[in-house]
Amino acid sequence: MDHNRKTLLQVPVDGYQIADFMSKIEESFSNPRVATIFAINPEKIMRALRDPELLSALKEADFLIPDGIGTTVGIWLIHGERIARTTGVDLMGRLLDLAEKKEYNVFLFGSAPEVIDRASTKIVRAHPALHLVGIQHGYLQKNKHEALIKKINELNTDLLFVGLGSPKQEKWIQRYKKVLQVKMCMAIGGSLDVLAGRNPRAPISYQYLGLEWLYRLISQPQRFKRQLVLPKFIFEILREKLLS
């Protein structure tokens, strides 16, 4: 597969528009193995630098979407190339449209029980012909995961969405992708919370200005600690730039 793959502080990122991601993902469905899709943001990059298991899961992924302004600005600073942002929620929406059109079987895994119930109701309302074959909340006991994989396979799932937060979801997918008989597996973080209306998305004006992080900071101040990683990320980018 031809790839416009760049590296940002050791972490690969694919520089495509959302439409190109969609056609490449569709092409990959004819491969016998599972196509894996992860979103890359500064927080995940900084974590991967001190978590070799996460870094290797990211390096082995088929599609790494540039989620968030920090990623695209980082690519621009290091490689001098402007790439478009593709958020996980947007790509998931497109994949659900595709699944509805092509009658693919979809399974949703992750988030709190009430969140996945609400999100799946909303998804089915928006995609009435969707084959949503199963849902499972993300607080399953450890010893039930093998049975879950069996169920996902028996239901002939084509598209599996996993929202366990990072790095749990990436490690889960990395661990089970060899036994999953699905066409595609995407890590969706807190997208089900967004779809359920629990953590609404930033208004369009914030999205347009690339300030979704600021909106999240204002609306969920408890995430403040997580965003302290941003200055460190910018520092690392500038250091790499100066040393190159």
Ligand code: UDP
């Ligand atoms: N989550 C889960 N199981 C866990 C831990 C987390 O299902 O053991 C869910 C949590 O309920 C939330 C999502 O994972 O829906 C994580 O959301 P967050 O916004 O932290 O993820 P991000 O998008 O930042 O990766």
